[in-house]
Amino acid sequence: MNFSDMNITIVGLGMEGGSYAIAINHYIRPKNLFAIDINENILIAAEKLGVIQKGSTNPKDILPQSDLVIMCIYPSDIIAFIKDHMPLFKSGSIITDAAGVKRNIVNEIVMIIRDDLDFVPGHPMAGNEFKGFLYADQKIFYGNSYLITPTLKNKEESIKLIELMAKRFGCSKVYRTDIDTHDSMIAYASQLMHVIAVSIVNNENFSNDIDLFSGGSFKNATRVANINPDLWTDAFMQNSDNLINQITAFNNNMELMKKALVEKDADTIYQFLEKSRLRSNDYVNKFD
Amino acid sequence: MNFSDMNITIVGLGMEGGSYAIAINHYIRPKNLFAIDINENILIAAEKLGVIQKGSTNPKDILPQSDLVIMCIYPSDIIAFIKDHMPLFKSGSIITDAAGVKRNIVNEIVMIIRDDLDFVPGHPMAGNEFKGFLYADQKIFYGNSYLITPTLKNKEESIKLIELMAKRFGCSKVYRTDIDTHDSMIAYASQLMHVIAVSIVNNENFSNDIDLFSGGSFKNATRVANINPDLWTDAFMQNSDNLINQITAFNNNMELMKKALVEKDADTIYQFLEKSRLRSNDYVNKFD
Numbered sequence: 001m002n003f004s005d006m007n008i009t010i011v012g013l014g015m016e017g018g019s020y021a022i023a024i025n026h027y028i029r030p031k032n033l034f035a036i037d038i039n040e041n042i043l044i045a046a047e048k049l050g051v052i053q054k055g056s057t058n059p060k061d062i063l064p065q066s067d068l069v070i071m072c073i074y075p076s077d078i079i080a081f082i083k084d085h086m087p088l089f090k091s092g093s094i095i096t097d098a099a100g101v102k103r104n105i106v107n108e109i110v111m112i113i114r115d116d117l118d119f120v121p122g123h124p125m126a127g128n129e130f131k132g133f134l135y136a137d138q139k140i141f142y143g144n145s146y147l148i149t150p151t152l153k154n155k156e157e158s159i160k161l162i163e164l165m166a167k168r169f170g171c172s173k174v175y176r177t178d179i180d181t182h183d184s185m186i187a188y189a190s191q192l193m194h195v196i197a198v199s200i201v202n203n204e205n206f207s208n209d210i211d212l213f214s215g216g217s218f219k220n221a222t223r224v225a226n227i228n229p230d231l232w233t234d235a236f237m238q239n240s241d242n243l244i245n246q247i248t249a250f251n252n253n254m255e256l257m258k259k260a261l262v263e264k265d266a267d268t269i270y271q272f273l274e275k276s277r278l279r280s281n282d283y284v285n286k287f288d
Numbered sequence: 289m290n291f292s293d294m295n296i297t298i299v300g301l302g303m304e305g306g307s308y309a310i311a312i313n314h315y316i317r318p319k320n321l322f323a324i325d326i327n328e329n330i331l332i333a334a335e336k337l338g339v340i341q342k343g344s345t346n347p348k349d350i351l352p353q354s355d356l357v358i359m360c361i362y363p364s365d366i367i368a369f370i371k372d373h374m375p376l377f378k379s380g381s382i383i384t385d386a387a388g389v390k391r392n393i394v395n396e397i398v399m400i401i402r403d404d405l406d407f408v409p410g411h412p413m414a415g416n417e418f419k420g421f422l423y424a425d426q427k428i429f430y431g432n433s434y435l436i437t438p439t440l441k442n443k444e445e446s447i448k449l450i451e452l453m454a455k456r457f458g459c460s461k462v463y464r465t466d467i468d469t470h471d472s473m474i475a476y477a478s479q480l481m482h483v484i485a486v487s488i489v490n491n492e493n494f495s496n497d498i499d500l501f502s503g504g505s506f507k508n509a510t511r512v513a514n515i516n517p518d519l520w521t522d523a524f525m526q527n528s529d530n531l532i533n534q535i536t537a538f539n540n541n542m543e544l545m546k547k548a549l550v551e552k553d554a555d556t557i558y559q560f561l562e563k564s565r566l567r568s569n570d571y572v573n574k575f576d
Contacts, residue, residue, distance in 0.1 A: 125501065125502060126503055140503075144503050147500070185498075186501050188491065188501070189499075190501060190502045195545050196484060196488070197564070199542050199545065200538065202541055202564050203534075205534075206567060208570055210477050210571070212435070213433075213470075214478045214481065215414055215428075215432050216432070216511075217481035217482065217511070218478065220509065220512075221481045221484060223505070223508050225564045225565075226564075229562040233557045236557055240549040247545065250542070251542055251546075253488075254542075261531055264525065264528065266525055270518070272490060273517035273520055276485070276486040276514075276515060277516075277517055279490070280510065280514035281514055282496055283489075283494075
């Protein structure tokens, strides 16, 4: 399949869906770019801006002509949308998504999907802290990784198509993994960072003048505290087992430091900091 | 007093002291810039590079001619240095420091200092994760705040001199506070961020490939995990009461989130995230 022969459809023209749309226009150039959204005003605006060729609030107008459908709605809405509109998808079409948690979605959809459709689960490590089409930005993909968790049913050529799209977007690395590894690693490397940022900001000492007392570490640690609460509540709930484990492991380290401070045990503190320094050194050298 | 008539001396020509030296050469232009360090090779190198006019491992060669002395050694060494070399300081000279914790140092030095000397405690919110003169960088001051915790003994003109220096360095804000507020706010806005970063990195899931699973939040939260363990162990120990309180308050928030996840209480999670979003929004709008 060639992008120039394909109609691509974005379902959900928010920040993430809008970013896909702009990036697809720049780097993919399909036959047509369509969008489905519940907000007709956004679709009209996106048409006028030349971001999409056609939009509709009614999937019937769009899905039967779509060769690739990219689901950019909240994780828990994706399953319902695919289930409810299953008969409308074009035979042979590919469906992918951008959900940040994968086990629930993938397990459910694999069970119910028609045999003539191919669902390739995807997760771009890209986003910003804002909500809505007006915050769409093709640059969110650049330099970030794009995770794909293929299923046993996937055709290799379908996976390759999504990988090609991600590479054209400028993603730093396109990486295949399984849904269990994905959800467990996301809980540590992404979701835990958000829980921490929020827990820092929701402190009685927080004030807008706080940078007076920090050389940049506070701003860095709390960048993601400006969070989309609908999206992340959903994502946390769908991955609660992994996230609970990660919070527990992290809190154990915090308690270890606290105990050493209470006991004035400078040696334990030093060893803990030195371990972190050695690990970080390798990490920084590798990626910066 | 005018900088062009003054001999300024840096005690401790490491990353921070070296950064002062370079910034002083660029923005202050004193009569002479001197340095005292235990490492003679560094002093010779700094002389050859034109960073200082003269260096010595022996404070007797330098202190009697110094109008302003900037203490850039570890917090716990500052008290000993001033005490041990008290007779050598030039009458009428000003002493300042760059230590990240203030109660111990200030209380001790105020008690012992000669009446003809003026100790103005300072703390630039500036630094990097490296150790040693070779990592000195005048840019560390730019855009960061410079805290001063005046004592009752200080002459206003001595405080103003340090403030002028900080402004010339390009510090975003020069701010006077008291030692208790300073140490309590530093525990939250700076030290806690370092304990968190270290506790994130010292996790069994950590690997050099971790950015595959993060859209930038991991790298931001762990930038300071590449820590100087000598310096920060000292700083944590000197402020352990405040830091213990901050770890406790932070851990309580983490436990609140964990409990909500265990109980599948989406409403509590949503409210907590929304509180953080509102606070962060104001903070970002103010400073970015």
